[in-house]
Amino acid sequence: MKKTLSEVHCLLLVVLIILVSDQGLVKCSLQQSERCSVKDITINQSSSGTEPSGIPIFLVEISNECLYPCTIMNVHLHCGEFSSDNLIKPEIFKRLTYDNCLVNNGAALTPGQVLSFKYSTTRMYPLSVLHLDVSCPT
Template identity: 50%
Template sequence: MAEPNRIWGDTCSKSDIVINQGPTAPLPSGIPTYTVEIMNLCVSGCNIAGIHLTCGWFSSARLINPKVFKRLRYNDCLVNDGKPLINGGTISFQYANTFLYPLSVSSVVCT
């Protein structure tokens, strides 16, 4: 595994956040659902806050707790209400839409 690119002195980088998502059982209405897991895999034991994802016009037919995940504006979604995701921690949610949204980390804050 390659060492993530780090700026000298940084304790973490956006490559320390790993996103996995995959299909789950559809809603009774037949709308596909997906489970998303967002993990802090920082090797230096860091907590990471202010996790923003590129997410397009993300929307869901299933309500998502906005403290877990919310779209702020086009292509900007906030994870965990901006609070730190502890080292080794995972936050997950499910959404329902006719297609899977590509999600990737756009910015983080090392804490």
């Protein structure tokens, strides 16, 4: 029998209620990776003008869209041969190796947090999540 998404959510809620102890503590919780994941990191890029030399400037906004009170940290992005003609603070974004760039020096991105920076180069680099770690309260 096929269940709708709302039926599945309802069943999960019932299971969680059953697992609540007398002290009101949940003995079992969803896996952290089920609460927040790669899909909760959004990366938006847009054109942001040009340098006096005519090189395009791009604005990058990286945000934690997770709805749970979880912290996403150690965010690494696919970034190819990323380079920029203007300096980007390495604690915000830095290329570690080919196709591996570190966001926020590995520090946490809290729910709703948006991190932004600008880079300038002849073309926009495609950026996507390579790896991240999630920490959620139990």
